[in-house]
Amino acid sequence: xxxxxxxIRADIEAMLRAVLGDFGTDLPIExxxxxxxxxxxxxxDVVSLAGRLQSRFGDSVNFAQFVxxxxxxxxxxxxxxxLVDFVTRSLDQVPAAS
Amino acid sequence: MTLxxxxxxxxxxxxxxxxxGDDMEPPxxxxxxxxxxxxxxxxxxxxxxxxxxxxxxxxxxxLRGHGRSDRPARGYALDDFADDxxxxxxxxxxxxxxxxxxxxxxxxxxxxxxxxxPDRVAGVVAIDSAPPxxxxxxxxxxxxxxxxxxxxxxxxxxxxxxxxxxxxxLLSETEIVAELPASRLPAPAEFAALTCPVxxxxxRDSRVRELAGRTEQLLPQARSVVLDGAGHxxxxxxxxxxxxxxxxxxxxxxxxxxxxxEGERHG
Numbered sequence: 001x002x003x004x005x006x007x008i009r010a011d012i013e014a015m016l017r018a019v020l021g022d023f024g025t026d027l028p029i030e031x032x033x034x035x036x037x038x039x040x041x042x043x044x045d046v047v048s049l050a051g052r053l054q055s056r057f058g059d060s061v062n063f064a065q066f067v068x069x070x071x072x073x074x075x076x077x078x079x080x081x082x083l084v085d086f087v088t089r090s091l092d093q094v095p096a097a098s
Numbered sequence: 099m100t101l102x103x104x105x106x107x108x109x110x111x112x113x114x115x116x117x118x119g120d121d122m123e124p125p126x127x128x129x130x131x132x133x134x135x136x137x138x139x140x141x142x143x144x145x146x147x148x149x150x151x152x153x154x155x156x157x158x159x160x161l162r163g164h165g166r167s168d169r170p171a172r173g174y175a176l177d178d179f180a181d182d183x184x185x186x187x188x189x190x191x192x193x194x195x196x197x198x199x200x201x202x203x204x205x206x207x208x209x210x211x212x213x214x215x216p217d218r219v220a221g222v223v224a225i226d227s228a229p230p231x232x233x234x235x236x237x238x239x240x241x242x243x244x245x246x247x248x249x250x251x252x253x254x255x256x257x258x259x260x261x262x263x264x265x266x267x268l269l270s271e272t273e274i275v276a277e278l279p280a281s282r283l284p285a286p287a288e289f290a291a292l293t294c295p296v297x298x299x300x301x302r303d304s305r306v307r308e309l310a311g312r313t314e315q316l317l318p319q320a321r322s323v324v325l326d327g328a329g330h331x332x333x334x335x336x337x338x339x340x341x342x343x344x345x346x347x348x349x350x351x352x353x354x355x356x357x358x359x360e361g362e363r364h365g
Binding site: 040042043044046047048050051062064065067068070075 | 099100112114137138139140142143144145146147148150151160165166260261
């Protein structure tokens with residue numbers, strides 16, 4: 001069964017709000033929100049997000065590998081939707097537990 | 099977020115385990131970031147995964163006064179930073195020889211630790227950095243003083259504002275500007291004890307490169323590589339090349355790092 005994108009999006013939005021703390025309470029988090037300019041995330045927030053993704057999805061979602069493939073400018077332009085797509089793709093590749 | 103209490107200070111740490119490693123005791127690398135405005139994310143987002151994928155246990159931390167670590171009012175001499183690293187290695191239970199990779203001031207912290215414990219270090223990689231010596235500390239002091247007036251990198255938005263605020267707090271609410279330049283520095287003769295392999299990467303346009311000659315006098319085994327089209331921020335400006343040099347170097351100095359080597363190393 002393919003991963004449910006709506007559920008993943010809700011998961012990721014919750015993680016982002018947790019990472020952003022007080023900064024993120026009233027912030028709209030859309031699929032086209034950029035991490036840096038729209039959400040005001042600094043690099044350590046991205047590290048914190050990586051830790052939460054690891055806790056939530058385990059090794060099936062390798063966010064560190066995802067970001068290691070980006071240079072500094074593409075990192076700045078990263079959007080919430082990119083992450084949702086990446087997580088969805090990653091989970092789709094995991095063989096279903098039987 | 100993982101916080102660890104060592105040496106009287108709470109430090110923010112991060113770890114990536116080796117990918118697909120079956121070694122009981124995988125080779126370990128500690129990545130040390132630079133001064134004022136830098137933090138472990140510079141490593142986490144560039145080198146940490148590729149190193150873990152090569153079979154290394156990758157450890158990172160925010161230096162005291164930086165990132166999400168404590169910002170005590172005092173305790174910013176070089177020895178304090180080396181004590182922190184020593185405490186963390188004990189905390190992490192690193193018993194074998196460790197690889198230390200430092201960017202800018204982080205390289206200096208790596209050298210300071212290696213000079214104390216040459217028997218516990220497998221190798222040092224210093225990125226646009228220098229070992230603890232007066233010429234380098236004079237430059238860092240000048241840089242710290244300037245950073246108080248103008249923190250450099252132009253940027254906008256909330257993330258930049260938070261980074262700026264953190265740098266200002268480090269410089270105005272702590273004694274770093276006075277304590278770091280007053281650090282006890284090792285005598286040149288002490289460098290003879292440090293015989294492990296040393297790799298120094300420099301940006302072609304960085305003024306730190308002017309110290310390469312002195313570094314090679316102190317550490318004759320040091321291999322220097324200059325990367326074109328980069329200044330001091332060579333880790334960010336030339337991430338892919340730095341990554342390539344680092345991986346090649348670690349494979350050469352850590353035979354257990356995976357590339358299908360012929361084994362029989364541990365006997």
